Amino acid sequence: MNLLALDSRWRRLHDPEWISPKSGRSFGGLIDIGYDHPDPWPHGDLAECGQDVLEVGADKLSADLCRCDGMRFVRAMLALPINGSDEAVQFAIWVHVGDADFYRYLEDATGETPGFAGCAAWLMNDIPGFESDTPFEGQLIPGGADERPTFEANDGPLKQAQAEGISFEALLDLYAATGNDIRADLTG
Structure with a gap:
């Protein structure tokens, strides 16, 4: 049994027919969080430029790949399980990878040379509650x-959260910190 099913806010979050009396919003499930670009990218949002690719000099950003100031980035997913449920909130984040790993990933993604086995990577977006001076x-x-x-x-509080999960309250705090405070919408 999903223990969060006992929480009326959790049930409202997952009920697509429930409409918030405060805002008129309905949710139908967890809200994933996405980052438009890696934090070091200084040239604005891809979503706002109205193009599939944003190029500024040698820097280049697409929905899945980025080159900025000589560094290479790949769009990836990061999941944080929600305690008391069988669900996880998903983050569309950016990671920095070495040049050789970037090109190996790209060759696999295009089908040129399949078999990318993974590589070392560094998270390049600050996730609220997991901010760090170093990636x-x-x-x-x-x-x-x-x-x-x-x-x-590999380690630290983010690894612990990925392994052990976060509370529903922590999830609501994450939503609020990323500009989507839904706490008032989930109360009756």
Whole structure:
């Protein structure tokens, strides 16, 4: 049994027919969180430029790949399980990888040379509650067909959260910190 099913806010979050009397919003499940670009990218949002690729000099950003100031980045997924449920909130994040690993990943993604086995990677977005002065080191793990790779932290509080999960309250705090405070919407 999903223990969170006892929480009326959890039930409202998952009920697509429930409409918040405060805002008129409905949710139908967890809300994934995405980052448009790696934090070091200084040239604005891809979503706002109205193009598939944003190029500024030698720097280049697409929905899945980025080159900035000589560094290479790959879009990946990071999951944080929610305690008391069988679900996880998904983050679409950016990781920095070495040049050789970037090109190996690209060759696999294009089908030129399949078999990318993963590589060392560094998280390049600050996740609220897991901010750090230095990027979290981890592993970029290949995804299945038509899936983004995943990032797993090697150590520290992010690794602990990936392994042990976060509370529903922590999830609501994450939503609020990323500009989507839904706490008032989930109360009756």
